[in-house]
Amino acid sequence: MDAAALFSTWxxxxLAGVGALAFAEKFVPIVPxxxxxxxxxxxxxxxxxxxxLVIVTxxxxxxxALAWYGFGRAVGGARVARLVARFGxxxxxxxxLYQRLTDAYRNNHFWVTLFGQTVPVARVYLALPAGVLRLDLLAFxxxxxxxxxxxxxxxxxLGYMLRSSGHDVTVVGFWTAIALIAAETLILVVVRVCRSRVMQRRALVADRG
Incomplete structure (x- = not known):
């Protein structure tokens, strides 16, 4: 059964099938x-x-995400780290990547979780270290x-608007992916530049002190 047939089957x-697809996407991120x-x-x-569709997805x-959270909380940090090293x-x-996601929670937990859902790979796995760290479940x-x-x-x-536009969803998805990658790269560059400047300023202050 190909992907199109499987999609149609679900x-x-x-709406139950739609919800199942949204749930499964957190575990099998084959299709972006x-x-x-x-x-x-x-x-x-x-x-x-x-x-x-918005509500169900x-x-x-x-x-x-709660399934990943529960898994991380139940298994614990040491065993999760070993599983990631072996099967990740x-x-x-x-x-x-797992270490970067874990380190991200050194900052505000709520906002890291919220904005992490808008980063393609992080949105899938960020809940795992959240469970390991036993973050507040309600806030998470x-x-x-x-x-x-x-x-x-x-x-x-966007898909709803494309439905009657005649545009190929796959092509639009490709260019959307390119735009997202470019945006993420720009954000990373800006963050690194800002972090570098902050570190330089701290070093100057320390030298003067």
Whole structure:
């Protein structure tokens, strides 16, 4: 069964199938989430159906994140680190990435979780170190839901608008991916430059002191 047939099969279950796809995307990130969301958006026939898609996909995303959170909390940091080192490469989660995600929680937990849902790879696995670190569950759930809403709604809406436009969703998905990568790269460069300047200023202050 090819990907298109599998997608159609899940859609045959209605909103339950949509929710299952959003949940599974947190564990099998083979198809980029923004492409999946745009494809789902093309199935909406009106504004009400689009709103339901937003709600269900957010619920599925939160469910997947809570599953990762629960796994990390139950297994513990040492065993999770060993599992990532052994099997992470098969699911695009290398130890270096896992460590960066863990280190990100040295800052504000709520905002890291929220904005992490808008970063393609981080949005899948950020919940794992959150569970290991035993972050507040309510705050984590709320932040994940808001972040998923910010991420899901635009792509579902784009797919809905493309439904009758005649544009190829795959082509639009490709250029969307390019734009996201470019934006992320720019953000990383800006963050590194700002961090470098802060470190230089601190060094100067320390020298003067």
């Amino acid at each position: 859609l045959g279950f209605g 989430s923004y492409v999946l969301l745009m494809l789902l958006g093309t199935t909406a026939m009106d504004g009400t159906a689009l709103a339901l 957010v619920a599925g995303s939160v469910g997947g 490469k098969y699911v695009f989660l290398r130890p270096e 759930t709320v932040a994940t839901a808001l972040g998923a809403l910010i991420w899901n709604m635009p792509f579902l809406s």
